[in-house]
Amino acid sequence: MRKVGIVGIGHTVFGNLSEFDLVDIMSFASADALDDADIRKERKIIDQVFVANVGAGLLNHQTAIASSLVSRIDLEPAMAETVENGPASGASALKCGYTAIASGMADVVMVTGGEVMRAVTGWKATDFVATLLHPEAEYNYGLTLPAFAAMFTRLYMERYGLTEEELAMVAVKDHDNGIKNPYAHVPYTCTLEGIYGSPDANVVNNLIADPLRLYNMCPVSDGAASLVLCALDSAKMKHFKKKPPILIQGIGAATDTHCIHHRKDPLELKAVALSAERAYKMAGLGPKDISFAELHDAFVILELAISEEVGFFKKGRAREAVVQGLTRIDGKLPINTSGGLKAKGHPLGATGVSQVFELVKQLRGEAEEGRQVGNPKHGMAVNFGGFGNNVVTTICSKE
Amino acid sequence: MIDTDVVDFDKYRPAKLEVYAYKCPECGTLHYPVPMICKDCSARRDPSGVLFSSWEKVPLGGKCSLLSWTRLYALPEGFEDRYLLFGIVEFENGLRASGRLLVQDPKIGMKLVSKVGVVREKIGEDVYGFMFDRPG
Secondary structure, X not given: OOOEEEEEEEEOOOEOOOOOOHHHHHHHHHHHHHHHHOOOOOHHHOOEEEEEOOOHHHHOOOOOHHHXXXXXXXXXXXXXXXXXXXXXXXXXXXXXXXXXXXXXXXXXXEEEEEEEOOOOOHXXXXXXXXXXXXXXXXXXXXXXXXXXXXXXHHHHHHHHOOOHHHHHHHHHHHHHHHOOOOOOOOOOOOOHHHHOOOOOHHHHOOEEEOOEEHHHEOOEOEEEEEEEXXXXXXXXXXXXXXXXXXXXXXXXXXXXOOOHHHOOOOOOOHHHHHHHHHHHHHHOOOHHHOOEEEEOOOEHHHHHHHHHHOOOOOOOOHHHHHHOOOOOOOOOOOEOOOOHHHHHOEOHHHHHHHHHHHHHHHHHOOOOOOOOOOOOOEEEEEEEEOOOOEEEEEEEEEO | OOOOOOOOHHHHOOOOOOEEEEEOOOOOOEEOOOOOEOOOOOOEOOOOOOOOOOOEEEEEOXXXXXXXXXXXXXXXXXXXXXXXXXXXXXXXXXXXXXXXXXXXXXXXXXXXXXEEEEEEEEOOEEEEEEEEEOOO
């Protein structure tokens, strides 16, 4: 297969952007990526555009947004499609972009993910995300993603002895990174005492889905991110001289049962393990080769569980790594250097693209002061769809 | 006067309050919710019963044990309760299901029984589903 490099990256701030138009936000991030790649004037070299989004139809009353985006940034007659794969839409769109280039169908591809979820009330946004559950056996009951994450957490606590304090420590670590990220939705630090074990903690950090509290889960966010990819063997690489390309070394994806109750062991996230295994195999790498990772912590329990499924830590032991500081920026294996979904935010369609944006920033050595990992070689991103029923893992490397 | 031979009163009666598993006609495996292909023997289902057999509906419910649970405070649109309790249970036949919990002090592993009740109210339609409570 052809080698594919990331040659341009763009990002909007994440937060409440509901006063802006969805396609405008996505266009802003895309234009940012064109500028980063230094091809705004030569943008017509882009053969194909993949747009990741979940809720345009339901939340923003807009459809066919890939066509709209292409027109807004004057990329016609590029091929353009929208990819909807729940919260894993971003990495799925990247996988489509990678495949289009690797197959020879395209040389230069743009991948843009975006979402405006705060155009509706939190009540409605919660319902919107819950529509990815099984309609008859789950959604109808009023079950939500936080409800399943809470039941997962309770089982994990029972089996491995995880404490609420350790969960809070993950959030504190993520916010320590997020405050240094100019794109973060929640750019402030929190102390352990502020969210756990103090009289104020019960007020500040209220229960959302017992045992999960506010600081155990990501905010509802708006925002967009964009990447430009190019085949390293293409003559069009001559346009991308400004910065060295970052290689997409491996991409793997996998699915698991739609109904959570169908999983023999509800604590096993098989799609995470298999997607990582496929990405490792394609990259010719293993867990020990990874310098840092962006893991889909829509709920902080997932940062722990995913880090175990991809082989960084043994089952039930990730909490020890957090306590020992191994996953901090200056630790042995920094996790969620961007602040993760917890602090940076989680605009569904943008998230997978944003995770890879962070991999590129780190691998280029361009991360902001205080959150740059020391000389990283390989970064991993895990984009987790549904409650683990559709997962995409991407490994990027310095060329 | 209403001609009871002509008016179908049955259609105005509430449906029997049951949640069903579906039995694969080839290998007998029970499924909940119903798939289109049996995971055990690959038999196909045809909801219309024209091309392939429609599968037998078997009432699902009874004694079960609680695998995990939560008390959800942030409910989605359509629910106006302050919170609701939810759980995942395993029935004695090995099938599992998610549903509403009626006990206020749940514990993993506790014994429960299922009932069927209104789990969501939509305009013009009540949605029935599992509710799990203490036995007796």
